[in-house]
Amino acid sequence: MTRVVFFDLGKVLLDFDWEAVCKSAAIWCDTEPARMTRWIATSKQTHDYECGRLTSHQFFEHARVALGFRGRFEDFAELWSDIFTEIPETVALVRQLKGRLPLALLSNTNEMHVDWVMRQWDFMRLFDEMVLSFREGCAKPEPEIYRRALAKFSVKPAEAFFVDDRPENVAGALAVGMDAVPFTDGAALRADLLARGVLPGR
Numbered sequence: 001m002t003r004v005v006f007f008d009l010g011k012v013l014l015d016f017d018w019e020a021v022c023k024s025a026a027i028w029c030d031t032e033p034a035r036m037t038r039w040i041a042t043s044k045q046t047h048d049y050e051c052g053r054l055t056s057h058q059f060f061e062h063a064r065v066a067l068g069f070r071g072r073f074e075d076f077a078e079l080w081s082d083i084f085t086e087i088p089e090t091v092a093l094v095r096q097l098k099g100r101l102p103l104a105l106l107s108n109t110n111e112m113h114v115d116w117v118m119r120q121w122d123f124m125r126l127f128d129e130m131v132l133s134f135r136e137g138c139a140k141p142e143p144e145i146y147r148r149a150l151a152k153f154s155v156k157p158a159e160a161f162f163v164d165d166r167p168e169n170v171a172g173a174l175a176v177g178m179d180a181v182p183f184t185d186g187a188a189l190r191a192d193l194l195a196r197g198v199l200p201g202r
Contacts, residue, residue: 001159001197002101002159002160002161002179002196002197002198003101003102003153003155003159003160004101004102004103004104004153004155004159004160004161005097005101005102005103005104005160005161005162005163005193005198006104006105006106006131006149006160006161006162006163006178007090007094007103007104007105007106007127007162007163008105008106008107008162008163008164008165008166008169008183009105009107009109009117010084010107010108010109010165011165011166011183012087012090012163012164012165012183013086013087013090013091013094013123014084014085014086014087014117014121015084015085015086015087016083016084016085017083017085018037018040018041018083019033019037020083021079021080021082021083022034022036022037022040024079025069025079028069028070028071028075028076028079029067029068029069029070030067030068030070031066031067031068036067039063039066039067043062043066045059045062045063045066046059047139049110049111049134050108050109050110050133050134050139051133051134051137051138051139052133052134052135052136052137053137055111056073056077056110056111056112057073059110060073060076060077063076063080064076077112077116080112080113081112081113081115081116081117082116084113084116084117084120086121087186088186089185089186089187089189089190090183090186090189091121091123092186093186093189093190093193093199094123094126094127095123095126096199097193097198097199098126100198100199101198102128102129102153103126103127103128104127104128104129104130104131104149104152104153105127105129105130105131105132106131106140106145106146106149106162106164107130107131107132107133108133108139108140108169109132109133109134110133110134111134114130114132114134129149129152129153131145131148131149131152133145136148140164140166140168140169140172140173141168141169141171141172141173141175142172143172143175143176146162146172146173146176146178147176150176150178156177157176157177157178157179158177158178158179160178160179161178161179161180161181161192161193161196161198162178162179162180162181163180163181163182163183163189163192164180164182164183165182165183166182167182170182179196
């Protein structure tokens, strides 16, 4: 029986587009947009920031040098964070699930992004817990972050349902015994929740 539902954040509840943001940030930087996007996606500094090994200001200093950014920290924080758009179908599922069983985020993310989305979207306050990589010091698909997520609700792995857009993160959850599915769209996720009796049938 499912006793708690964990959602990933990016590409499940909020879409994001780094390429568009890097194009708009080009006037601030000495680096071409394609290289900016690649640095964000692959740099050790981005990973360290998501795992809480760098503060926001330390990460900014690394990004400022790597990207040739000419603005202030506040300018960078807005550009870095203003990348999200709501995915209405899955946010509607969160609202429908609220009060039926505990809900949580399980996300690889960073401090600036969380501060931003908490200000922008009220649905973020519907979650009973937020298991976030930068706070936990570990990231999906490492087993430790799933174990910490389960411990917050004192549930067995098979009692936790998890949805994520990245196959390796789904595989990581399955490896510790969680019930996990890849996210494709809201309709498929609704069907998965109905199949588990988490949502009431029509």
